[in-house]
Amino acid sequence: MNEKMMKRKINTPFQLQFVAKKSGLLREFLAQHEISKTTLTAIKYRGGEILVNGQPQNVRYKLQIDDQITVSFPPEQISDGLTPQDGVLSILYEDETLLILDKPAGQSTIPSRNHPTGTLANFVCGKFLREGILSTVHMVTRLDTDTSGIICVAKNRHIHHVLSQQMAQDLFQRQYTAFAEGIITPSFLTIEQPIGRKEGSIIERIVREDGQYSKTDVSVSAHYRNEANHFSIIDLTLHTGRTHQIRVHLQWLGHPLVGDDLYGADQEMFPRQALHCSRVSFLHPITKERMHFTSSLPEDMQYYLRQSQQVCEYSKQQLSYIK
Known part of the structure; x- marks a missing residue:
């Protein structure tokens, strides 16, 4: 058809x-x-x-x-609490259905009580309003405020539904690049540990038996060291999308993300969790052609590498998108 x-x-x-x-x-x-x-x-x-x-x-x-x-499709109303704003968006791709963005670290994805404006959603809403797009903002994927990288936005509720179905079928693939404390071995492992909310906290999550099923693949690219510690460069593939999934699974493994003070690391050498969404792949919601998007490591993570010395490298190919 x-x-x-x-x-x-x-x-x-x-x-x-x-x-x-x-x-x-x-x-x-x-x-x-x-x-x-x-x-x-x-x-x-x-x-x-x-x-x-x-x-x-x-x-x-x-x-x-x-x-x-x-x-x-019917026109959509702007979501309550979402104020349209003019702002800079780093656009990797755009068509009638999709908007693929590269989010900087330090910017929230959606408004919250502490960050009601200046978020990615505020800027996308402003773009839609300027361009006469009769839709609210549909964030297909989200990133924590201090996580950088690729975010997928749908321009219509139907498109959001189609891509969410792909996620449920593991057809929407997300790969992250991160720095984790210590030397991780072996070079590849899969973490399947349930994640739930930590008692007494509205933010923090932990591995717990009654949590939601969560699965993360971890591929080690190289080991580095600097004046503070040893760390591993890893690629991570999400098969589920739980809140703080990568951060919680790495803490459970005993190798929290560099700079992730919420989950057991310190910020002496790096001021945020060293986590970047580097690759996204999915089927276009209309044409069904597979699409691939990549994002190079941000400058702060590249600088951290330049200040460190490589100890062991597993795969040069996996580091090819580092400038």
Whole structure:
């Protein structure tokens, strides 16, 4: 079945076009294209529309071969508590459905009580408002304030749903580069330990038996040392997306991230957790082509490396994206 995005004009809703290649109920056709029941309800009651050959139809309509289907999604309201702001965004990629950003360390992803403005979401909301994109901000992935790297933003609730489904099926792949205290051996290991909230804390997480299933792959690239300690450069692949997952799993392993004072390290040599989302890969929500994005280590992590001496290197290829 052919499927394409309709180029969105200023202040017009997001639309998709399809061509039916076999007969059947419209409801079943839309479900095959990952349009959820929640989205169909929003289309029905909040200003969206489904056209077949230019005529409005409900989901009980029986499609014929070569019918032209247009789905017009309802406009979205800006989320409560999200103030549009002008600000600098480092854009790696953008199209009608997606916005891929490179977040600096020190910037929050979404507003909170302590950081109601100046976040990535505030700046994206401002961009949408300036460009007439009738959508709120859908953060498909998030990073802690002091974690740098790639973030994926969906421009529509439906696109967010499609990418969330990919995450549930482990089709949305995220790789991080980090510095962990000490010498980690062997060169590859998988951590499967459940994570839950630490009692008495609203922020900190720990490995606990009644926590949520969590899985992290750890690949060691090299060992370094400096005047303070030894540390390992590691690549980490997330198979689940728990809060502070990498930080908690590395603490459990006995090798907390360099600079991560919340999880057992000190900040004498590095002022934040040395963690960077360096690679993201997923299927485009419309074309289904696999997309790959990379981000080089930020300057502060590169400087830390330059001040250190390499002890052992496992794979030069894994360090190829370090400038």
